[in-house]
Amino acid sequence: MLDIGYALSRRFPDPPQTDYRSADVHALRHDLFCGDIYLADTAADRELSTAWGWVPVLDFAWALCDIAEELDSDPRGSRSPGPHRATLDFTESAELLRFTRRFGWVEITADWAPDDEGPLSFSHDELRREARDFLHDLVADLSDMHEGLQANPAVWSLTARFPRVPVP
Template sequence: MIDLGYSLSRRFPDPPQTDYGRADVRALRHDLFCGDVYLADTQKDQELSTAWGWVPVLDFAWALCDIVERLDRDPQGSRSARRQQAELDFTESADRMLFERRFGWVDVTADWVPLEEPPLTFNHAALRREARDFLHDLVADLTDMHEGLGDNPIIWDLLSRFPRV
């Protein structure tokens, strides 16, 4: 079972004068909603998480949805033995999360995890579903907290690109 989550940082609050309804892509992806994120396999009790406090959580959710789609470009889909790789690099850091799909399974590792630790392994379809659910739930939370965010056309476009599965 996949668990995706986040916490917003108190050390890096959003600027109080922010107009969330007019925030551009750069602000939404890199300047706002900083905190930490985690990706966990609850059956194996294994987790990849950040503890830096400055990860843009909306960007993480957005990038994760992009990566899951990028890993699905092989026409053979889950029957493909060819490895497909992608990485999520964190702003302001050299750290990366690495994704590798083979057949219908995705291995997820990170630069900051010891090499002897096994990767998290998820079914691709389940990871797609959970990534999209996480994005929609995160946007709903952020919209409740920040007036005008729900009126931002970039958010509308984002949610329409990655509808719930």
């Protein structure tokens, strides 16, 4: 089972004068909510995680939802042999998370992970569902901590674009 999580950084706090209600997309994606993220395979007890403290976690959630959709662009869906590839670029470094979809399965690797560890592997449906759940849970957490964020039009658009996926 896929578990996606985050921890906000104490080293890189948001500027105290931030008006979260009117923060623009660039600020939401690149300047605010820095911390670390992880993707874990709970069944195999393995994870890919950052320990840098500066990853914009809302941008990560947003990009992960975009990637799940990008990997599903073939009209044949889970019948497509692929491979279909996508990367998540951490803009402050040269590190990448790499996603490869074959049929209905997605393998996830990280440039910083040891080569002897195999990729994490999940069904595409699970990746899409968990990425969207992570996004909505993260927005709820951040909204509890930052007054006005839930009223930000960019956040409304983001959560409307990627609604939660019901569990089958």
